[in-house]
Amino acid sequence: MKAERIVILTGAGVSAESGVPTFRGPDGLWEGHRVEDVATPEAFAARPGVVQAFYDARRARLAEVAPNAAHDALARLDREWPGEFLLVTQNVDDLHERAGSRRLLHMHGELKSAWCLACGARSPWEGPLAGGPACPACGAKGRMRPDIVWFGEIPYHLDAIDQALAACDLFVAIGTSGLVYPAAGFVETARFAGAYCIEINLEPSDMASRFHEQRTGPAGRLVPELVEALLSARAAA
Numbered sequence: 001m002k003a004e005r006i007v008i009l010t011g012a013g014v015s016a017e018s019g020v021p022t023f024r025g026p027d028g029l030w031e032g033h034r035v036e037d038v039a040t041p042e043a044f045a046a047r048p049g050v051v052q053a054f055y056d057a058r059r060a061r062l063a064e065v066a067p068n069a070a071h072d073a074l075a076r077l078d079r080e081w082p083g084e085f086l087l088v089t090q091n092v093d094d095l096h097e098r099a100g101s102r103r104l105l106h107m108h109g110e111l112k113s114a115w116c117l118a119c120g121a122r123s124p125w126e127g128p129l130a131g132g133p134a135c136p137a138c139g140a141k142g143r144m145r146p147d148i149v150w151f152g153e154i155p156y157h158l159d160a161i162d163q164a165l166a167a168c169d170l171f172v173a174i175g176t177s178g179l180v181y182p183a184a185g186f187v188e189t190a191r192f193a194g195a196y197c198i199e200i201n202l203e204p205s206d207m208a209s210r211f212h213e214q215r216t217g218p219a220g221r222l223v224p225e226l227v228e229a230l231l232s233a234r235a236a237a
């Protein structure tokens with residue numbers, strides 16, 4: 001496999017081995033929650049306390065988890081890959097950056113960011129948002145929401161992602177069910193650009209047939225193997 005320009009897409013499966021629950025499936029985060037009760041702007045307008053508590057709990061959990069071998073391998077690839085590289089994550093945890101990834105875009109927002117609806121500022125955030133803390137930028141109280149892209153909202157960085165996909169020659173999707181657009185459609189853009197497309201997932205995803213190659217198994221084993229192979233091939237070239 002020859003590659004120069006790599007785009008990687010990650011989903012909840014890449015953080016599963018760190019102990020962060022995925023969304024769908026048994027024990028998934030949506031078990032016990034209807035998506036429309038916690039992950040839509042309408043839910044936030046109707047029951048802000050419930051939504052803040054849901055995300056406050058997820059933010060607090062980040063202190064108890066650590067990057068796994070898949071995050072570490074992707075950070076290594078970012079560090080050592082001399083060509084174009086972009087890691088796009090749907091995840092709102094901070095495990096990719098804690099592993100050391102730099103060429104990284106969070107398309108669905110970040111738990112550790114708060115968005116002030118009074119002034120529009122986005123501020124780094126560690127603690128709870130319940131209780132209506134003041135915005136560090138404008139001082140308004142009770143106007144901060146999680147900086148998370150909810151269903152019905154437009155994901156972040158789509159122009160930059162589209163440009164990278166249109167120019168890539170290797171696209172790898174890792175640990176994502178392929179059910180949520182636009183991310184589920186990235187494989188089509190990459191294919192159209194002529195990229196070789198690999199899926200790494202515990203089971204074939206809904207989009208599996210669109211990939212040239214599927215690697216089935218845990219990301220913590222398969223991602224380090226892929227990264228090692230890419231870097232060795234590059235060194236030998």
Ligand code: APR
Pocket residue numbers: 010011012013014016017022023024025028090091108174175176177178179180200201202203205217218219220
């Ligand atoms: N290694 C590889 N894949 C795994 C692992 C693992 N250790 N564990 C689980 N998976 C796979 C599952 O088989 C599943 O296909 O990861 C996928 C996770 O799918 P989802 O829970 O649907 O997560 P994701 O695809 O990231 O969801 C997309 O949906 O709810 C929204 O905004 C939310 O960003 C999220 C988006």
